[in-house]
Amino acid sequence: MAEELKYVEKWNSKINELKLGAAKADGGTRGKVFKVGNQASLPYLFKEGDIPFAPIIAAEVYDVPEDDWPQALTEDLKDVFRHPLDWAVKMVEEAGADLVCLKLQGIHPDLGGKSAKDAQGLAVALLKKLNTPMVVLGCGQADTDNEVLPLVSEATKGERLLFGDVVQENYKTLTAACIADGHNIIAESPIDVNIAKQLNILVSDLGMPQDRIIINPTIGALGYGIEYAYSIMERARNAALSGDRMLAMPFICFAGQEAWSAKEARVIEAEAPQWGNARQRGIMWEVVTAMAMLHAGADILTMRHPEAIRIVKAAIADLMRH
Amino acid sequence: MALSGLDIYKLLPKTNCKKCGFQTCLAFAMQLAKKAVLIDKCPFVSDDVRATLEEASLAAIRLVQIGTGENKVSTGNETVMFRHEEKFHHPTAIGFLLDDDMGSDKLSIALDEISKLNFERVGQAINVNLIALRQRSGDDGFLKAVSEVKRSSTLGLVLMPATAEALKGALEICAEARPLVYCPKPALLDGFAAVCFRMRLPLAFRAKDMGEFSAQVKRLTQQGLTDIVLDIAEYPVSERLWQLTQARRLAIKKSERSVGFPTMAIVETEDTSQAVCQAAGFIAKYAGIVLLKFRRPEHILPLLTLRQNIFTDPQKPLQVEPNVYPVGAAGAGSPVLVTTNFSLTYYTVLGEIEASRVPSHLICVDTEGMSVLTAWAAEKFTPDHITDTMTRFKLGDIVRHKNLIIPGYVAMMSGDLEEKSGWRIYVGPREASGLPAYLKNLPHE
């Protein structure tokens, strides 16, 4: 028989496998744990190399409600968005999110100034309520995050959660805490492969094992520069599969947060009737943002709207069929 | 594979006789490599060399054109696997699959809905491209529908007849519109190909894998057919992505001419949300044409936006012409803001000023397409640049005050800019989204 007509890339390396969540046997209390990464091929090219794990979705949950959300979000989340615990349960049980991403916005001095105790309490309560691990994000203000996040890390010691973000200018405090408490860490770089690599080196030089680091390439929303992150991720993946160990970390993409700040996701129908139904438009903005990132190699997506999560979850199952 | 200037030089006589109008054979070769001159200028190249050059200059993926006039669709001629390697050239053509048995009322509603799917983003028109009409009824019904589509739409046409007779009838109605002809089953392929060859029309057909595509394409091209589209069948999404990737890779990286044609993916999934997800993947990963069955703007706009993003030239970000632009009914007393000419930045700022409903003037500074922070770091958005732009476009004649709002990210230039321009500087919000609130409570009023 004639040789099959195909062109298969011979990659000589793989993406790291990151374990999220620790079960009893591993020193934690999680009933459910996840693995991401470990691909030996570009996204969804199963005939080229092993792709053992499906990407997972972490649903955003805020400690304090955001006051500028468009109606498509407030309508669908109105019962829960003042109650983080109910919110988390709804996203996992009803929307089908794999886990939650707790955003500790309220510790920001201008956005509520909640105490470290509050943050610890909420994180621990969430872990009690759900049997999954979670992603924990600070408020984005370096000093506050450096003060609070290590305490949350300590309070959830051994659960192998994912904390973020560390950046080139501020990585030591949180990294040290996560190393000590057995958590994973998000290394954020500003749409720049070289900085991503540099930061991975810095973080691992502190003693963080490489398979506990995940890259946040900093994405833009659909229509707002998403193509930059798309190409940065493709470049990093090609380099990683070709043997660059310091880019061989999985990716986390903050699809929900970006998509819902796009004008197209927010404008009400009366202001843009030619754009169609506003709720659906917002949801699809998040969905297509997420899909583009999946095709660039996203391993964890953080997402916001329950319906968007349902849709992308089904699309991931569809993509993984082979 | 494209040849380099040096590759071409090796094939030239190397006598530097200057007949071609260049000082040296090498100089001529360099221009040939850039396709800036024709090989005919050198009278001394052999037919063999000429053939080699022609073969090398053929695109790895054939450029196929559908339709005529301003709505002409070009697909193919891609040169790379990843946009960061160069760029993607021809945006995926987005079309709509309509069955002819939907009834003429529904057909005209559908055509009307499709005609409204035109949008503008960052100063660019983004539109849908094709209408694919598939025969499900008898020949009469099909031909009637073809006439209706031709009468009411100016988009490119994909004809999907069920028989060779229906194809001939349809072409009598619309051949001059240069439709893409779609062959519905292998048994009809030769008949369809003969018609397409005679009428110089592009032909799309479906095969099960690259091997079968290659074998059929070899047969068809031997019969003289030149314009072909490969329709990747409805396998699980991952298999379709694999085949779309294979066609592109084999053509570009292995110079495999028998699959060097644009590809097409038809999305028939009934669940619209899932269909959108699939289409997004095919736009990102190499489909030249995507046919859809849904047409609500809230589903189409995100896909057209994704296409615009993926097909943006990474080396040449979209830019806006530098100028002072009025936003709303701006007058001599309206506030003045300054930003860069990177389209994304400019249009984001513009959108937020519009949302504020505060008429304003927006100065767009030539930063060579860089965003605020990047341009500042690269010294393309400095007090000098801003002052020059203000003078060049005579801002002093446009407004009667001397207050200028700058982006929060470049607050550090306030003092310097105040000195250079002689204007009072106000530091605006860092993110454009803060503009509506800022403009409604202007500090200098």
Ligand code: SF4
């Ligand atoms: S005409 Fe031909 S041989 Fe003479 S310089 Fe030009 S390329 Fe060389």
